[in-house]
Amino acid sequence: MLFSEPGAHWRAVAYGPALCAAIVLIEWLTGSIVHGFALGFCAVAIGGFTVLQVIAGRAHAKVELTADTLVQGTQTLPVADIAEVLPADDDDAADARALGELSGVPRRRRGVGLRLADGGYVQAWAIDHAGLRAALALALAGSRE
Structure with missing residues (x-):
């Protein structure tokens, strides 16, 4: 292999869910209402859409x-x-x-x-x-x- 670019990186899938987890942690630490179900749903949705984007990037932009x-x-x-x-x-x-x-x-x-x-x-x-x-x-x- 003389040169390689993957087109997309799998680490991108973790960004949205990690942000949702950080928001849950901040809500818990500040004593406000913890929106666990809504943020969990958002984490799964964002992660799922990002998986599709990474698959497409790795196929069409490598x-x-x-x-x-x-x-x-x-x-x-x-x-x-x-x-x-x-x-x-x-x-x-x-x-x-x-x-x-x-x-x-x-x-x-x-x-x-x-x-x-x-x-x-x-x-x-x-x-x-x-x-x-x-x-x-x-x-x-x-x-x-």
């Missing part, structure tokens, strides 16, 4: 680069199909379609322009776009040796 393949969400691109990693300021990459099944580069991620062996242009993407760019350059150099 990035994995090996010496042979680049995975962007559910799309897999062989490294052999990549001709060049474009510079960050390249205009051809700005209008290229994003890899993966999403309509564009996912939120909080930046595109990395790629010229394909067939002459087309696409955008790979990652939160750590500089790290992905460096790993892609390394993978391309390794595949040409």
Whole structure:
């Protein structure tokens, strides 16, 4: 594995329930009415919705680069199909379609322009776009040796 981003972290599921537990503790310590049932219900609901978001993020926003393949969400691109990693300021990459099944580069991620062996242009993407760019350059150099 040359580069990896999971798309979402499971720790996010704990944030809502932990906040609800903190509110229950504060209510108990201050001697006010403890809304245990309502906050318990909210904790379960928030945790449940967050589980769905994490599952979707891990399926559609993950990035994995090996010496042979680049995975962007559910799309897999062989490294052999990549001709060049474009510079960050390249205009051809700005209008290229994003890899993966999403309509564009996912939120909080930046595109990395790629010229394909067939002459087309696409955008790979990652939160750590500089790290992905460096790993892609390394993978391309390794595949040409």
